[in-house]
Amino acid sequence: xxxxxxxxxxxxxxxxxxxxxxxxxxxxxxxxxxxxxxxxxxxxxxxxxxxxxxxxxxxxxxxxxxxxxxxxxxxxxxxxxxxxxxxxxxxxxxxxxxxxxxxxxxxxxxxxxxxxxxxxxxxxxxxxxxxxxxxxxxxxxxxxxxxxxxxxxxxxxxxxxxxxxxxxxxxxxxxxxxxxxxxxxxxxxxxxxxxxxxxxxxxxxxxxxxxxxxxxxxxxxxxxxxxxxxxxxxxxxxxxxxxxxxxxxxxxxxxxxxxxxxxxxxxxxxxxxxxxxxx
Numbered sequence: 001x002x003x004x005x006x007x008x009x010x011x012x013x014x015x016x017x018x019x020x021x022x023x024x025x026x027x028x029x030x031x032x033x034x035x036x037x038x039x040x041x042x043x044x045x046x047x048x049x050x051x052x053x054x055x056x057x058x059x060x061x062x063x064x065x066x067x068x069x070x071x072x073x074x075x076x077x078x079x080x081x082x083x084x085x086x087x088x089x090x091x092x093x094x095x096x097x098x099x100x101x102x103x104x105x106x107x108x109x110x111x112x113x114x115x116x117x118x119x120x121x122x123x124x125x126x127x128x129x130x131x132x133x134x135x136x137x138x139x140x141x142x143x144x145x146x147x148x149x150x151x152x153x154x155x156x157x158x159x160x161x162x163x164x165x166x167x168x169x170x171x172x173x174x175x176x177x178x179x180x181x182x183x184x185x186x187x188x189x190x191x192x193x194x195x196x197x198x199x200x201x202x203x204x205x206x207x208x209x210x211x212x213x214x215x216x217x218x219x220x221x222x223x224x225x226x227x228x229x230x231x232x233x234x235x236x237x238x239x240x241x242x243x244x245x246x247x248x249x250x251x252x253x254x255x256x257x258x259x260x261x262x263x264x265x266x267x268x269x270x271x272x273x274x275x276x277x278x279x
Contacts, residue, residue, distance in 0.1 A: 003196075005032075006031050009033050009034060009195075010034045010070045012066060013025040013036070014063075014073065015077030016050060017044040017046060020147050020152075020188075023188035028074065028192055036053050038063075039054050041056055057083070060086045068096075075098065080126055088100055088133060089137060098140065099141075100139050100140065102134075104144060104207055104249070105124050105127075106127040108120055113253075135202075142187075142204050144206040145181045146182070148181055149185060159216070166226070169218045169220055170226060170227075175212065177247070178211060179211055181208060183264065186262075209268055210250045214227070222278070
């Protein structure tokens with residue numbers, strides 16, 4: 001497969017003004033890629049080091065217009081449902097290579113890996129169709145687990161506010177329900193490796209370890225976690241992902257590490273948050 005060198009490759013990052021997308025854009029730029037960023041109507045301004053390109057995730061024709069002329073589009077921005085599928089297809093129809101961000105939760109419960117047939121829970125059921133369309137069009141998938149680190153992600157945005165309100169870490173259901181996790185900097189490095197090496201129509205898991213949700217809840221609360229009563233409505237801070245709180249899923253990224261040479265630096269989400277919230 002013939003590819004341009006990074007310094008010859010024009011890359012459009014969708015989501016560069018966000019959490020994971022910002023780190024991905026920066027990692028691609030450090031690797032020598034010529035990075036531009038989608039500027040959404042009314043969205044946060046694109047960082048000054050990237051050329052802004054107008055486009056709207058909710059308007060697939062505008063995404064196609066934005067993607068034209070780029071060698072590679074890295075989609076880290078989020079929109080759910082049919083619009084995500086249509087937008088991905090619109091980008092691929094321009095001839096640009098597409099790296100599309102899905103999520104490890106699409107694989108469903110139990111022990112899973114890169115080649116597991118997705119069996120998503122209802123809350124992310126739409127992702128399975130998006131994945132099928134991306135792969136069928138020759139796109140590439142990246143499936144992060146719980147993205148954490150550097151002040152962002154579900155832990156910081158949902159679990160910590162809940163802990164501060166309740167006075168303890170909170171989990172749902174039984175102990176030992178596992179989530180896959182990945183530090184945002186390691187995930188950014190993975191996008192670079194995928195851009196450099198991944199073949200069309202492939203999927204890669206961005207997960208470094210699998211952690212018990214109860215242990216994670218305790219880690220952000222100085223060691224103290226409680227199980228939310230089953231007869232009460234889930235707390236508002238995490239209600240939108242209640243189904244995921246109750247789904248045990250252990251995701252392997254062995255193939256990703258082996259075939260792409262991915263070498264994450266941060267390999268314990270528990271150690272990270274125990275240190276962050278010590279005392």
